[in-house]
Amino acid sequence: QGLIGERGQFHVRASKGIHLVVPKDRIHSSTGLILRTEKSVLFVIPWGRHWIIGTTDTDWDLDKAHPAASSADIDYLLQHVNSVLNTPLTRDDVQGVYAGLRPLLAGESDATSKLSREHTVAHPAPGLVVVAGGKYTTYRVMAKDAVDEAVHGLDQRVAACVTEDTPLLGAEGYKALWNARARIAARTGLHVARVEHLLNRYGSMTEEILELILADPTLGEPLPAADDYLRAEIVYAASHEGARHLDDVLTRRTRISIETFDRGTRSARLCAELMAPVLGWDEGRIDREVQHYEKRVEAERESQRQPDDLTADAARLGAPDIVPI
Known part of the structure; x- marks a missing residue:
């Protein structure tokens, strides 16, 4: 205006x-x-x-x-x-x-x-x-x-x-794939519940996740501390969904930050290591991303212990946003 x-x-x-x-x-x-x-x-x-x-x-x-x-x-x-x-x-x-x-x-x-x-x-x-x-x-x-x-x-x-x-991205062909979920499970070796999880998150773009797993079967394994999610989903977030930081993956591409009691801290390092080859991160960058995320979680926990908006806001701002190198 x-x-x-x-x-x-x-x-x-x-x-x-x-x-x-x-x-x-x-x-x-x-x-x-x-x-x-x-x-x-x-x-x-x-x-x-x-x-x-x-x-x-x-x-x-x-x-x-x-x-x-x-x-x-x-x-x-x-x-x-x-x-x-x-x-x-x-x-x-x-x-x-x-x-x-x-x-x-x-x-x-x-x-x-x-x-x-x-x-x-x-x-x-x-x-x-x-x-x-x-x-x-x-x-x-x-x-x-x-x-x-x-x-x-x-x-x-x-x-x-x-x-x-x-239709939204991934909606085209979703119903046919849902009907075929048992056959997809048999073809890929994933449990049908895993296939349903992927279809509900990615729709017909699930095939792109399955291609990652076919190329590297270890990506078909769940995250140990957030076992609703497969390792391939973390890689996919960086390779296909524009994630550029660990924070992006744990709080936005997935919901690990609010679906686990540890708020995603136990998954942070493994997720950063999965993202690293896609984004060209070295060990130093992995450490930096993990430390930033841990500080974010602690700042949020601290804000939730504060009595009012002013003190909660001050506590949350104790963890500054990560700045790209």
Whole structure:
């Protein structure tokens, strides 16, 4: 909006939401839960071998790159979920914690819970379309609305948007491969549960993972400290998915950082060694990547022991981002 030299029409405020990840056996239920609290919606969602419990909804005006979950945030979720559980959860049951920010369209309300969860689009000047608000899970709708607005300024007819019918990467042919999962398991020597895991993560691109394993059968082995994942998935993250740091793999290409009680620290060195041949790392670079990740985990753990946002933010910033050489 600043590009057109006018006062912006839209203003957004950041609202922090945190989530807890606990093992599936800690909650005895066959269905998810959605509850209302005094200031947010609480949900308990089955997710693979885990439950996700969320979320908080609090104003955040500190570091936007690394929103930090405080001890108060964690206590808030545990207190509310325990009000409906026969067997209460404790801090020891929490495997992972993650936090994110929602860009809410700012209004007259002081409470982020009363601000819009929707996105909006405007065309304030020829050639400039602005989209604000929204969230990660509605990115396709946001893109459609922004592009639809942009094509209004063209002097030609543009066909209707087809995003609803455009498959995601890996979706083409997924159902046929799912039907063939037992045959894929027999052909590759992997357990059918492993094949299902790969198909659910990569869809039809699973064949690229299987090619890595065919070339190096050791990549078909699971990670010892995160055995949901095969070693090939770590290599694939570096060779096909643009991962450039160990942090990328453990926190984004996989979910090892929130699916294991050690937060991925026990897997860090092996994963760095698997990435090293792909990215040309020497021993010094491997050590540096592992040390950075360990510092990140410790900073996050420390932030989650702090009583409020200010102290949690300061603790999280104790681990600076890794700088490429």
